[in-house]
Amino acid sequence: MWPRGLLVVVLLATLSTIHAEEACSNHGAIVDGKCVCNTPLPVDDSSGWVGDKCAIRVHRLTLEGKDVQETCEKGHICNVVTPTEPVCFSADITNLASSAFHLNLLLTSNELGADVVMQGLLTNFTFTPNPTTNTTVAVPQAYPNSDVPYSFATHTSQDSPGTQLKLSRRQLGYGVYTGLYLCVSTNATTSISLRAAEHACPFDLFSNGTLQLCSGRGSSTSCPNGMCTCPAPYTHPPNWVVTPGLGFEDCSTSLMQLQPSILLTVPELAPGGWVFYRVEVPESTGRELHLWAAAEEATKGSLVLYLRHQQLPGDAADQHDLASDSAISPFPSSWWQDQSAHLILRRSELVFQTGTWYLGVHNRGAGPVSFSVESALYDCPNNCSGRGICDATNGKCTCSEPTAPVSADCSIAIHELELNKEMVIEPRPFTFDELILRDVGDKLRVSGATRVKLNVSFTTTDPEPAGLPTWVNGRPVVFAAPSLEAALNRTAAGLDGGAHPLHPQGAVESIALYTHGVSYSMNIGPWTVGDDGSLRVVVWNPLSSPLRSMGYRLAALLQTECPGGCSGHGACNMTTGECACEAPYTGADCSVDPSTRVCTEGTNRSVRREGVRGLCWVPCREDGRSFDDESCDDLQCDGPGEGHGQLRRKGTEVECVEDLCIAGNYTVVDPSGDFLCTRRCACPPDGGACALEDACLPGTVQCLKGLRMAADGVNCVPAGTCEEGSLRRAYDLEGGATFSVCQCTAAGDPATCSFSAPNGVVSCLPGYERQGSTSTIKLADGTSIVVGGTCGRPRRRGVSGGMVFFYCLLSIFLAAGLVVGGKYGVLWYEQYRYGKSIFSQGHVSWPLLGFRTNAGSGTDDW
Numbered sequence: 012m013w014p015r016g017l018l019v020v021v022l023l024a025t026l027s028t029i030h031a032e033e034a035c036s037n038h039g040a041i042v043d044g045k046c047v048c049n050t051p052l053p054v055d056d057s058s059g060w061v062g063d064k065c066a067i068r069v070h071r072l073t074l075e076g077k078d079v080q081e082t083c084e085k086g087h088i089c090n091v092v093t094p095t096e097p098v099c100f101s102a103d104i105t106n107l108a109s110s111a112f113h114l115n116l117l118l119t120s121n122e123l124g125a126d127v128v129m130q131g132l133l134t135n136f137t138f139t140p141n142p143t144t145n146t147t148v149a150v151p152q153a154y155p156n157s158d159v160p161y162s163f164a165t166h167t168s169q170d171s172p173g174t175q176l177k178l179s180r181r182q183l184g185y186g187v188y189t190g191l192y193l194c195v196s197t198n199a200t201t202s203i204s205l206r207a208a209e210h211a212c213p214f215d216l217f218s219n220g221t222l223q224l225c226s227g228r229g230s231s232t233s234c235p236n237g238m239c240t241c242p243a244p245y246t247h248p249p250n251w252v253v254t255p256g257l258g259f260e261d262c263s264t265s266l267m268q269l270q271p272s273i274l275l276t277v278p279e280l281a282p283g284g285w286v287f288y289r290v291e292v293p294e295s296t297g298r299e300l301h302l303w304a305a306a307e308e309a310t311k312g313s314l315v316l317y318l319r320h321q322q323l324p325g326d327a328a329d330q331h332d333l334a335s336d337s338a339i340s341p342f343p344s345s346w347w348q349d350q351s352a353h354l355i356l357r358r359s360e361l362v363f364q365t366g367t368w369y370l371g372v373h374n375r376g377a378g379p380v381s382f383s384v385e386s387a388l389y390d391c392p393n394n395c396s397g398r399g400i401c402d403a404t405n406g407k408c409t410c411s412e413p414t415a416p417v418s419a420d421c422s423i424a425i426h427e428l429e430l431n432k433e434m435v436i437e438p439r440p441f442t443f444d445e446l447i448l449r450d451v452g453d454k455l456r457v458s459g460a461t462r463v464k465l466n467v468s469f470t471t472t473d474p475e476p477a478g479l480p481t482w483v484n485g486r487p488v489v490f491a492a493p494s495l496e497a498a499l500n501r502t503a504a505g506l507d508g509g510a511h512p513l514h515p516q517g518a519v520e521s522i523a524l525y526t527h528g529v530s531y532s533m534n535i536g537p538w539t540v541g542d543d544g545s546l547r548v549v550v551w552n553p554l555s556s557p558l559r560s561m562g563y564r565l566a567a568l569l570q571t572e573c574p575g576g577c578s579g580h581g582a583c584n585m586t587t588g589e590c591a592c593e594a595p596y597t598g599a600d601c602s603v604d605p606s607t608r609v610c611t612e613g614t615n616r617s618v619r620r621e622g623v624r625g626l627c628w629v630p631c632r633e634d635g636r637s638f639d640d641e642s643c644d645d646l647q648c649d650g651p652g653e654g655h656g657q658l659r660r661k662g663t664e665v666e667c668v669e670d671l672c673i674a675g676n677y678t679v680v681d682p683s684g685d686f687l688c689t690r691r692c693a694c695p696p697d698g699g700a701c702a703l704e705d706a707c708l709p710g711t712v713q714c715l716k717g718l719r720m721a722a723d724g725v726n727c728v729p730a731g732t733c734e735e736g737s738l739r740r741a742y743d744l745e746g747g748a749t750f751s752v753c754q755c756t757a758a759g760d761p762a763t764c765s766f767s768a769p770n771g772v773v774s775c776l777p778g779y780e781r782q783g784s785t786s787t788i789k790l791a792d793g794t795s796i797v798v799g800g801t802c803g804r805p806r807r808r809g810v811s812g813g814m815v816f817f818y819c820l821l822s823i824f825l826a827a828g829l830v831v832g833g834k835y836g837v838l839w840y841e842q843y844r845y846g847k848s849i850f851s852q853g854h855v856s857w858p859l860l861g862f863r864t865n866a867g868s869g870t871d872d873w
């Protein structure tokens with residue numbers, strides 16, 4: 012197509028110098044130095060012409076879902092756009108003042124590499140009958156050219172070649188505009204499909220031109236106020252303070268009753284979507300309400316639970332009483348561990364009230380989530396963890412099994428562990444188990460054994476052959492400690508800042524069990540035994556999804572070392588710790604050579620060197636008169652000892668190092684508690700000690716405590732008070748209102764954002780236009796918006812105040828990258844839906860993920 016475009020340009024360039032009329036491409040005349048186009052709208056079988064040079068064709072667009080190629084004037088091609096030839100379409104939107112509430116535009120580009128931009132201009136078409144020709148002539152109040160700002164825009168991109176724009180009557184100016192121009196431009200030649208449709212009900216426009224009303228649900232025969240009459244369970248609650256965007260206007264969100272202990276499953280909750288549940292908390296029974304949701308398969312989504320009394324919750328801080336993703340939640344990273352989210356409402360808490368609560372399950376991630384959700388009402392903490400009898404009168408558990416006194420809910424079961432006897436715990440839900448190996452201090456002393464070896468493996472109820480699905484990140488950890496408190500302290504440290512699984516740190520040792528069914532072992536020194544002579548083994552199960560139970564097998568064995576490793580001249584009996592010496596050596600460590608020579612050629616003896624935590628094995632010199640004590644060809648590093656764990660030789664150097672971790676990737680909560688991330692346990696190539704790197708692996712940071720990822724993709728920052736470029740109504744002025752602008756001092760860092768500037772964006776009501784002195788302020792990302800001015804009656808026909816407002820909106824949207832794939836797109840979307848920022852006159856919606864989900868639902872007129 013480009014040669015034709017080039018031709019037009021060349022032709023235009025040539026002709027314009029010849030004749031003034033031809034400067035307007037023969038479709039207009041020059042008035043006051045500018046072209047006024049003769050036919051800015053299509054007439055009969057001819058297309059119209061708009062633009063600065065009246066060189067852009069305007070085709071007819073009908074609002075019945077048909078492709079433009081079917082509806083434009085006969086003999087014209089409407090669906091080809093080239094970089095030099097943009098195309099416009101015009102539609103009569105009079106119905107938006109009367110019968111229609113919703114207008115959807117569906118644009119698809121057939122060329123993947125093309126970036127197609129569609130801009131909309133709202134204006135008035137005036138229809139006047141011409142009695143002589145017996146026809147009606149339509150005249151637009153304004154038409155696309157560089158003097159007129161567009162009202163909204165959307166674009167396609169490589170990732171989403173299609174975009175659906177859903178506009179409501181409210182966004183389209185409550186019907187004060189009767190005409191719409193859409194202009195499509197591109198950076199590469201492409202053919203497009205463009206469909207538009209209007210309806211009283213909210214709807215989706217499919218690429219085959221079909222309209223699906225009210226999400227395919229509910230009675231679509233009438234939509235009073237542009238809202239669907241949705242069947243249960245898609246109806247909103249009575250007494251609801253209507254909040255647009257939760258999905259009740261188009262029957263896309265359900266509200267169901269959640270009965271205690273009845274599991275409900277939800278298929279594919281789309282990103283940004285909500286599901287709501289009503290939960291009753293009776294006056295008389297129940298001290299604790301437990302709520303959970305757990306994903307059933309791998310997902311890029313991320314569920315957060317919100318709970319609110321009597322009203323539907325939202326994700327803004329003042330729109331819920333409890334949220335699962337909060338720092339005080341007992342499950343701060345449960346979504347990361349096994350993609351489950353939990354909430355507990357306790358009668359003892361300040362927010363507690365009886366009556367109806369609403370649970371909102373919100374998908375805050377990037378992909379759909381299929382999940383199960385359940386509630387339970389307990390009289391005692393955690394219903395005594397299934398290990399006790401609950402006294403409903405006082406809410407106290409009488410534990411029926413030995414449990415740790417620190418667990419009032421009987422949650423920490425105590426098992427007695429015996430040496431050399433494997434303990435088998437069948438899969439069941441639990442968080443901690445305490446296993447006590449009593450009197451092991453004495454046994455170590457009597458037997459001369461130096462270590463206790465723990466042999467442990469785990470299993471789960473998952474049907475997977477691999478044990479755990481790969482998307483479950485959490486892994487059980489076994490701690491050995493002198494006391495339960497010390498072990499729990501370590502677990503808390505693991506959650507809140509410590510870096511597990513590291514080797515001995517103080518007296519607590521731990522090992523993470525990575526692979527289901529694999530037997531892991533851990534050597535524990537006598538310093539881990541408590542003052543009472545007992546060793547506490549604590550098994551921590553971080554998998555909190557009730558869909559998954561964990562069991563384990565654990566055995567404790569005594570390990571004995573022989574003196575001097577039997578000097579290399581004997582076999583060690585690990586049970587007794589005695590050497591069986593080879594002839595002719597004798598002595599407890601087989602180091603005594605009874606022959607006259609000091610040593611025999613080819614034998615070795617061990618020498619402990621100053622500063623080296625290991626034994627150097629040195630050979631007998633050739634003459635047999637002495638050992639070559641200076642050499643250290645063979646270095647045997649010490650096993651775990653006080654202050655250090657198992658040592659390892661550093662390459663070929665005479666040095667023993669202690670690995671602080673096992674090579675691999677570990678997910679660790681930052682000491683600040685702000686985020687968790689995966690860090691690499693790196694083992695230097697020179698054989699040096701393996702250690703956790705300080706830096707997080709790229710892309711693994713997950714923010715905790717309700718923090719948000721900053722634009723740099725690395726730091727977690729407070730959600731901030733507002734999103735850059737968003738507007739908040741500040742005060743009314745004659746003929747309009749002023750909106751303060753959210754400005755950030757650092758680009759993309761919401762913590763630095765605030766609604767500032769008394770000098771805000773001025774938006775005028777229809778019939779007024781912005782006047783007076785304006786100035787430009789720059790947003791942190793470099794874009795600028797115009798502020799200041801007042802609203803006054805127009806001095807001449809021109810751009811209406813409403814359009815000025817739209818223009819401001821457009822500039823802000825473009826400033827914020829608020830287009831498909833824009834980095835703030837999702838945030839803005841949520842912000843729009845939950846009313847964190849309020850645009851008083853109209854919104855522009857935008858597509859989130861191409862066809863998959865839609866933009867802000869367009870409802871209207873409440």
Ligand SMILES: *[C@@H]1O[C@H](CO)[C@@H](O)[C@H](O)[C@H]1NC(C)=O
Binds near residue numbers: 145
């Ligand atoms: C004008 O159009 C109307 C309706 O289309 C028709 O009824 C009428 O006869 C026409 N008048 C003339 C003069 O053509």
Ligand SMILES: *[C@@H]1O[C@H](CO)[C@@H](O)[C@H](O)[C@H]1NC(C)=O
Binds near residue numbers: 134135152187188777
């Ligand atoms: C469009 O025209 C109607 C009447 O024809 C008028 O009420 C309305 O204010 C006009 N809208 C604009 C934006 O000028």
Ligand SMILES: *[C@@H]1O[C@H](CO)[C@@H](O)[C@H](O)[C@H]1NC(C)=O
Binds near residue numbers: 124125126198
């Ligand atoms: C059009 O723009 C998109 C996005 O900016 C770019 O990826 C693409 O390469 C461009 N195409 C051409 C032909 O310049």
Ligand SMILES: *[C@@H]1O[C@H](CO)[C@@H](O)[C@H](O)[C@H]1NC(C)=O
Binds near residue numbers: 217218
């Ligand atoms: C149009 O597409 C939608 C969704 O893809 C489908 O449900 C519907 O049946 C199609 N309609 C026709 C007439 O093909």
Ligand SMILES: *[C@@H]1O[C@H](CO)[C@@H](O)[C@H](O)[C@H]1NC(C)=O
Binds near residue numbers: 272387394397398399
């Ligand atoms: C609490 O536990 C008891 C027995 O452990 C069980 O019978 C009861 O059903 C549980 N209550 C709830 C609400 O799950």
Ligand SMILES: *[C@@H]1O[C@H](CO)[C@@H](O)[C@H](O)[C@H]1NC(C)=O
Binds near residue numbers: 466467468530
């Ligand atoms: C550890 O336990 C596994 C199975 O539970 C067993 O196969 C293995 O021999 C045990 N290892 C030791 C050293 O006891």
Ligand SMILES: *[C@@H]1O[C@H](CO)[C@@H](O)[C@H](O)[C@H]1NC(C)=O
Binds near residue numbers: 494496500
């Ligand atoms: C556990 O941690 C608390 C505070 O962090 C500390 O006071 C206490 O001494 C610790 N207990 C043990 C047994 O280490």
Ligand SMILES: *[C@@H]1O[C@H](CO)[C@@H](O)[C@H](O)[C@H]1NC(C)=O
Binds near residue numbers: 586
């Ligand atoms: C270790 O010594 C004990 C006791 O003398 C004996 O019963 C056992 O067989 C010995 N083990 C080996 C491996 O020699």
Ligand SMILES: *[C@@H]1O[C@H](CO)[C@@H](O)[C@H](O)[C@H]1NC(C)=O
Binds near residue numbers: 579614615628644645
């Ligand atoms: C002594 O050490 C050398 C070198 O480490 C080794 O090759 C040799 O086998 C050892 N001899 C004995 C008897 O252990």
Ligand SMILES: *[C@@H]1O[C@H](CO)[C@@H](O)[C@H](O)[C@H]1NC(C)=O
Binds near residue numbers: 674676691708
């Ligand atoms: C650790 O993560 C990095 C980056 O994702 C990856 O390249 C590497 O293979 C991982 N290592 C292990 C042991 O999983």
